Each structure stands twice: as C-alpha cells, then as structure tokens.
Amino acid sequence: MIEGNPYNEATMKGTVDIPRYGLDLLVVLERAGFEAWVVGGFVRDALLGRSSHDVDIATNAPWTEVQRVSVAAGFSTHETGTAHGTLTVIVPDADDPQTKYGIEVTTFRTDGAYDDARHPTQVEFVRTIEEDLARRDFTMNALAYHPQRGLLDPFDGLSDIEGGLIRMVGDPHERMAEDALRILRACRFASQLGFRIDDATFQAMLERKHLLAQVSVERVTSELDGLLLGAHVHDALMKCADVLSFVLPELLAMKECPQVTPYHIYDVLEHTAWAVQHTPPERLTRWAALFHDMGKPAAAFFSSDGVEHFYGHAAVSMVIARGIMDRLLMSNRFKDRALTLVKRHDEVIEPDARSVKRALRRLGGDVDLFRKLCAIKRADALSQAPQCAPRAALADELEQVLEEVLATEEAFTVRDLVIDGEDVMAAGVPEGPAVGDALARALDAVIDGRKKNERDELLGFIALADAQSDTVRSDI
Ligand code: ATP
Ligand code: MG
Numbered sequence: 001m002i003e004g005n006p007y008n009e010a011t012m013k014g015t016v017d018i019p020r021y022g023l024d025l026l027v028v029l030e031r032a033g034f035e036a037w038v039v040g041g042f043v044r045d046a047l048l049g050r051s052s053h054d055v056d057i058a059t060n061a062p063w064t065e066v067q068r069v070s071v072a073a074g075f076s077t078h079e080t081g082t083a084h085g086t087l088t089v090i091v092p093d094a095d096d097p098q099t100k101y102g103i104e105v106t107t108f109r110t111d112g113a114y115d116d117a118r119h120p121t122q123v124e125f126v127r128t129i130e131e132d133l134a135r136r137d138f139t140m141n142a143l144a145y146h147p148q149r150g151l152l153d154p155f156d157g158l159s160d161i162e163g164g165l166i167r168m169v170g171d172p173h174e175r176m177a178e179d180a181l182r183i184l185r186a187c188r189f190a191s192q193l194g195f196r197i198d199d200a201t202f203q204a205m206l207e208r209k210h211l212l213a214q215v216s217v218e219r220v221t222s223e224l225d226g227l228l229l230g231a232h233v234h235d236a237l238m239k240c241a242d243v244l245s246f247v248l249p250e251l252l253a254m255k256e257c258p259q260v261t262p263y264h265i266y267d268v269l270e271h272t273a274w275a276v277q278h279t280p281p282e283r284l285t286r287w288a289a290l291f292h293d294m295g296k297p298a299a300a301f302f303s304s305d306g307v308e309h310f311y312g313h314a315a316v317s318m319v320i321a322r323g324i325m326d327r328l329l330m331s332n333r334f335k336d337r338a339l340t341l342v343k344r345h346d347e348v349i350e351p352d353a354r355s356v357k358r359a360l361r362r363l364g365g366d367v368d369l370f371r372k373l374c375a376i377k378r379a380d381a382l383s384q385a386p387q388c389a390p391r392a393a394l395a396d397e398l399e400q401v402l403e404e405v406l407a408t409e410e411a412f413t414v415r416d417l418v419i420d421g422e423d424v425m426a427a428g429v430p431e432g433p434a435v436g437d438a439l440a441r442a443l444d445a446v447i448d449g450r451k452k453n454e455r456d457e458l459l460g461f462i463a464l465a466d467a468q469s470d471t472v473r474s475d476i
Contacts, residue, residue, distance in 0.1 A: 016046040016145040021091040021101045022055040023147060025070070029105075032069040034061035036105075037129055037144035037152065044140045047161050048193070057105045058132050058144065062125075063087040066105045078102070084123050085109050108132040130154055137175065137182045138189065138201075139167045164195045172204035180211035184223035184247070187240040191230025197239065209246040220247050221328040228286040234277035241269060250320055253297035260308040265385045268296045278379035284334060285372045288341035289379055291321035317342045337369055345376050351397035353405055357412040357447045360405070365413035367406065374399050411446050411453045414439045419458050427463050438462045 018026075018038055029036040036059040045052045059066060063082050070077050070089045078088040085107035093099040109123045110131060126132060129144050129152060136142040139157040151158065155169050166186050168175050176182055183205045190197055197205070212220065224247070227236055237244070241251045254269040264271060276289040295316025302308050318339050325335045340363060349359045356370075363369045378395035381388050411417055419442065421435045429438050442458045445451035451461050 015151060016043055018042075018046075018145070018147060019053070019055065019101075020094045022057070022103060024073075024094065025055075025057060025075070025089055025091050025103055025105070026147070028069055028073040028075070029057070029059055029061060029066065032061070032065070034059050034065065034069075035129065036061070037146050037149075039129075039133070039144045040136065040141050043143040043145045043151070044157070044161060046145075047143075047158065053101055055101070055103045057103055058108055058129060059105055060108050060127065060129075061105075062107055063105070066107075070105075080104075081106075084111075085125060110135040134169060136169055137179075137185060139165075139169055140189075140195075142169050160198075164193070165198050166190060166193075166195045166201060167198040168201045168204065172201045173208065176204050176208040177211060180208060181215050181219055181223070183209060183212060183243060184215070184220065184227070187236055187244060188223045188226040188230065190239060191227045191233045191236030193230075194232035194235065202239075202243075205240075205243045209243050212246045217327070217329050221330070224248070224328070225283055228276060228290060229281045229283065231281070233286070234273040237273040237276065238270060248324065250294050250324060254294060257297040257300060258308070259296070259310075260302070260306070262307075263384050263388050266383070268293050271383050274383035275376070275379045278382045279375050282372070282375075284337055284341070285375050287325075287330075287334075288321075288338045288345070288372070289376055291317055291324070291338065291342050292345045292376060292380065293317060294320040314343055314346055337366070337372075340369060341373055341376055344373055345380060349398055351394060351401050353401055353410065354447060354449070356398060356401045356405055357410060360402075360412040361443070361447065365415065367402070370402060371399065374402075411443060414443050416453070417442055417446065417458065418453050418455050419462075423455075423459060424462055427459050429462065438465065441465060 016038070022038055022042075026036050026038070036057050038055055039058040040056045042052050042055050061069070063079075063085055066087045066089065067077050067079075070087075075092075076090045078090070080086060080088045081104075087105050088102045089105055090100050090102055093101065108126050108129060108131065110126050111123045133142040133144060133152065133154055139155040139160045141157070142153075142155045143157045144152040146152070155167075160167050166189050168182070168186075186197055186201060186205055189195060224244075227233065227240075227244075230236060237251075241255055245252050251269060254272060255267065257268040259267060259271065266274065272290060272293055275292065276286050279285045279289045293310075293313060295313040295318070296310045298316045299310045299313035300308055321339060321342050322335065325338060330338075344359075344362070347359075349355050359373075360367065360370055363373070374395040377398070378392045381391035381395070405412065409416075414436075417439060419439070421439065424435045424438045425431055429435055442451065442462060445461060446453045446458075451457050
C-alpha cells in the first residue's frame with residue numbers, strides 16, 4: 001500500500017468505489033505532479049453496481065513518465081500498447097500482495113480508427129481529460145472519476161446510464177465512420193446491459209453497417225461472442241438483426257420465416273433469440289443455439305392441410321453453421337462440437353440409462369457436450385409454443401440419468417471397457433478393423449445389458465462372435 005494515501009476510506013465513499021490498487025496508482029501519478037482519472041468501463045460498471053477489476057486510468061503523463069514513477073513506487077510494468085500511449089502497470093493488492101492487478105494507464109489522447117478495441121491506428125495526444133473523453137464511443141463510456149474531484153461527465157453519461165440508453169458521443173454517423181467496430185459494440189452493450197439504443201445512434205448503425213466490411217474478422221467474432229453471452233441477448237438480437245445482418249446475413253432468412261405449426265408461436269428468428277436467451281451464458285452452447293434452426297427457412301414446406309414442416313432442417317443448419325464458423329475463424333474443435341450439437345439437437349433421447357449411454361457414445365463420450373445438448377434441448381422447448389414448455393423437463397430427466405450413469409461408472413465408450421485391442425487380438429481377432437468392430441460390439445452388448453463389463457464375459461463374447469463370423473466366412 002502507498003504510505004499516507006490521502007484517498008482514505010472517507011473520501012473513497014463516493015458514487016464510485018475504486019479498489020485500493022487503483023487508488024494507489026492514482027496517488028503515485030499525482031504525487032509526481034500528473035493528473036490522473038479512472039475512466040471508461042470501470043466507472044460505468046461501478047455506477048451500474050456491476051463489479052469489475054478492470055481499472056483503466058487516463059493521465060496527462062506520457063507513458064515513459066508513467067513507467068518511471070511506477071517503477072520508483074515498486075510496481076512492475078508491461079509495455080503493451082505504448083505506441084498508443086498505453087502502459088500496463090502491475091499493482092499488488094494492499095491486503096494480499098501476492099494478488100496483483102494489471103491497470104492500463106493511457107495518456108490523454110484522441111484517435112481515429114481503432115485497429116482493435118483499444119488501440120487506434122493513429123493517435124494524437126491531447127492536454128485535457130475532456131478532450132480524451134470526447135473520443136470515447138458512448139456517453140456511458142465517456143466518464144472519468146476521481147476520488148476528490150468526483151465524476152466528470154461532459155456528455156450526460158450518468159443520466160443515460162440511469163435511463164438505460166446507449167448513445168454515441170458526438171455525431172453518430174461520423175463516429176461510426178471513424179471506427180465501424182462501434183456499431184457492433186453498441187449491439188454487444190445492448191445485450192450485456194439490457195440498454196436501449198438511442199434512435200439517432202441506431203439509425204446511424206443501420207446506415208453505416210456496410211463499414212463493418214473494414215473491421216477485422218477477429219474483432220467481429222469477439223464482439224459477437226460478447227453479444228451472445230449477454231444477459232439480454234434475446235432483445236439485442238431482435239433489435240439489432242438488421243444491423244448484424246451485415247456480418248451474419250443468415251439472420252435475415254430466419255426473420256422472414258414464420259413457423260405455421262402447432263408447436264411454435266414465433267418465427268425462426270425470434271424462436272432462436274429466445275433459445276439463445278434460455279441457454280446458460282457459455283460460448284459454445286450459445287453459438288449452437290443460434291445455429292440450431294438456421295436450416296429451417298431452406299427446409300420449410302407446407303403440406304396440403306396448411307401446416308408447415310421443416311424435415312431434415314438440422315442437416316441444413318449444419319451446412320450454414322459450418323460456413324459461419326469458417327468465416328469467423330473459429331477453432332476446429334469449437335466447430336466440431338458446435339456442429340455435433342446442431343446435428344443432434346432434435347434427436348430423441350429417452351430418459352433411461354441405455355438411451356443416455358447410447359447418446360453419450362454418439363458424442364464420443366464427451367460428457368460436457370451431453371450437458372450442453374441438454375441445455376439446448378431445454379432452451380428449445382422453452383422457446384416454442386407454451387404447451388411445449390413442459391418438454392423442458394425431459395432435459396432435466398436426461399441430466400439426472402446422466403448423473404446416475406456417471407455415479408455407477410457404467411461404460412459408454414470403448415475406452416470404458418475392461419478389455420482393449422490387445423485383449424481382442426489375444427482372443428484371436430486378426431489385427432485391423434476387425435479389432436475395433438469387436439470392441440464396438442462388446443460395447444453394444446454392455447450398454448444393452450446383454451453382457452457385463454467383465455473381462456471373461458467380454459472375451460468369451462468376442463471369441464464366440466469371431467467363431468460365428470468364421471463360420472459365415474467359410475459358408476460363403
Ligand atoms: P468492457 O471492458 O466491459 O468490454 P469497456 O467499456 O471497458 O467495456 P473496453 O474495450 O475495455 O470497453 O474499452 C475501455 C474504454 O475505451 C471504453 O469504455 C471506451 O471509453 C473506450 N473505447 C474502447 N473501444 C472504443 C472504440 N472502439 N471507440 C471509442 N472508444 C472506445
Ligand atoms: Mg474494459
């Protein structure tokens with residue numbers, strides 16, 4: 001802790017509670033004669049009562065000075081973004097020096113286009129905090145706080161926070177043109193905070209969405225991730241679909257696809273938005289929920305009784321999802337698992353041990369993926385017509401059966417069998433694909449309860465099956 005830090009408990013009692021490590025760094029900078037403020041997302045979140053460890057400081061000190069005074073105070077630093085005036089200072093927790101926090105300290109600046117969420121391609125350093133705040137994206141993010149000087153709020157960010165409004169600082173058209181990422185940030189904040197987007201800001205988002213073509217894929221993906229993980233994702237997807245369509249054109253066919261069936265009350269887009277909302281905020285599950293019905297517009301047809309059907313839509317959803325994930329540079333593992341969830345979202349699994357073990361086997365023994373599949377099934381049921389909601393209970397039952405299967409250590413993959421390939425070959429099965437086939441048959445027998453997962457029983461079963469297939473061979 002910095003000795004004699006004047007920002008004691010009493011002065012800290014403002015609207016914004018700055019953690020001790022943040023105050024310590026403010027003191028170090030200001031004792032050296034510089035001006036420093038806590039800025040941006042931390043202040044916004046604190047005013048919203050959302051806790052965060054992500055303290056950002058803006059100062060009139062050049063980064064070299066920030067480094068000099070920080071090191072003199074015993075803090076280490078990382079030269080992460082010094083080209084843009086940002087230095088990361090590592091400050092220990094006063095009560096627990098083993099715990100350290102990275103604080104990004106940025107020299108007052110203005111900027112043009114950003115090449116990632118924080119680092120503009122060209123920056124110009126400025127003298128005042130007010131000029132620095134003017135370059136920030138939304139009024140709720142253009143706030144600075146100081147434990148003695150209080151809240152600096154030149155754009156009425158506090159009243160927008162209170163009113164739940166996302167409003168661009170300055171002219172929204174110009175600001176979006178300067179950095180189109182802000183378009184997606186608005187959608188993402190709407191999802192995270194549940195705020196409404198101001199009309200003029202939203203109109204500019206629509207009119208400028210073509211500029212998203214200039215934003216790097218990585219940043220698009222990261223904002224979409226944030227949006228999907230938001231607590232208000234349904235509302236954000238519905239509100240922003242026509243903006244997001246520039247990076248996710250697949251949303252439009254969903255929006256235009258009604259579901260004229262007794263099971264649905266929403267079109268495909270709104271059903272999907274609810275399904276995403278009803279899943280836990282976890283990246284893979286939420287993306288898979290977004291994808292699960294994307295094939296419906298292509299699979300749709302009306303039977304002569306006027307009812308709509310979507311037979312086989314999951315296969316088309318997979319084609320579309322693969323295209324999106326390739327485009328958004330998702331990892332191969334992520335793609336494989338998401339496609340499995342999409343493929344299997346509609347598959348019937350009975351809530352009994354045998355069916356659950358078979359389903360686990362189809363998932364390659366991936367228990368976590370089974371749980372995610374249950375989450376999607378539950379969310380899917382909750383997002384259909386009200387009379388379908390009770391089907392969500394089936395997902396609960398499946399998870400309960402899963403726990404029982406896991407607790408009793410029942411086999412559901414070949415790896416769980418007490419015998420392996422060596423044993424099978426020792427029992428006379430020739431090396432090659434026949435070994436895998438024999439193990440697969442043994443697993444079938446165990447899952448079905450025809451055989452116990454015991455060595456002698458399984459080896460006897462394999463030897464018998466092998467002898468029978470020999471007989472078949474010699475008969476040919
Ligand atoms: P979170 O960290 O929760 O995503 P945040 O508001 O802290 O939200 P950061 O990306 O951490 O967002 O950026 C910190 C601050 O920098 C923002 O609050 C905002 O003032 C400013 N900022 C970030 N990205 C931009 C941008 N593209 N255009 C203008 N200002 C930005
Ligand atoms: Mg932040």
